[in-house]
Amino acid sequence: MRGLEISESFYNEYSTRLFKEFDVMSRAATGLAGEGSECLGYDDAFSRDHDFDPGFCIWLTEEDYEKYGFTLSRAYSRLPKEYMGLKRGLVSPVGGDRRGVMSIGEFYTRHIGSPAPPESNYQWLYTPPYALRAATSGKVFFDGAGRFSQIRDILKQGYPPDVKRKKIAAHLALMAQAGQYNYGRCVTRKESGAAALCAHEFVIHAIALIYLINDVYQPFYKWAFRGLRELERLSDLEFTLSELIQTGNGEKEGKQKQDIIEDVAAVICAELCREGLSFAQGSDLEKHALSVTKGITDAELRNMHIMEGVS
Secondary structure, eight states: OOHHHHHHHHHHHHHHHHHTTOTTTTTOEEEEOSSSHHHHTOOOGGGGGSSOOSOOEEEEOHHHHHHHHHHHHHHHHTSOSEETTEETTOOOTTTOOOSEEEEHHHHHHHHHSSSSOOOSHHHHHTSOHHHHHHHTOSEEEEESSOHHHHHHHHHHTOSOHHHHHHHHHHHHHHHIIIIIIIHHHHHHTTOHHHHHHHHHHHHHHHHHHHHHHTTOOOOOGGGHHHHHTTOSSSGGGHHHHHHHHHSOOSHHHHHHHHHHHHHHHHHHHHHHHHTTSOOOOTTOHHHHHHHHHHTOOOHHHHTSOTTTTOO
């Protein structure tokens, strides 16, 4: 069983026992969300050696947390220490407290920096996609008052259209700079290390752009390639992008990779045009970045530096 299924099974088996002493269940939310491969459904046998706990989250309103938080946390800690062969509380100091009792505001502040969804385009622009992915990951098992899910549902709608365009334009500009402009020059100068960095930057921004095109928040970087395979559009670029950062950058390989970079650019530009996000011709990424920017209706956002807002 995957971690999410184990946590839900643990919850189903012990939630009645946990809440019987507390008049809070009808207002609480429970589930599993936040950091961790199990919240993304990506966990495997290797995931169980650190920060892997069969427990679950209990999200309370601020009022209920103040009243019941401490005693409910103690009751949660008294639940069985092991379940399905997994020990509870196997979380490193770096991982922090990912399970147990917390307030709704505490959970969202931890992930997106605020107890409520972003309100302005500016706030959305600077909320990192990996943070939004963590905040909307996993599964809600029960939500009595609906407050936790209300915030979650707003976040799951994705970036506002203007913010999406601004981020796409920024990633296009950075792809152009790293791949179409700097990579070939570094290869020509026999600066293979610098060329490797250019290829890396090109791939990083290509991946981010593909997630944006699919209206899916990009997860934490180590799961970026894994998540690409699940996307509806442009997922077939996963192997090509992986090869770009795994192969060498000598003169012969560099020339081949320049062609691959142009091929990737052409595919992405064609998709942007199909989506009605760009009206530029050809595969010059910078021209498409400018075209995408022209479609931003928020003047303040549109007039920011073209590379602003990438996180």
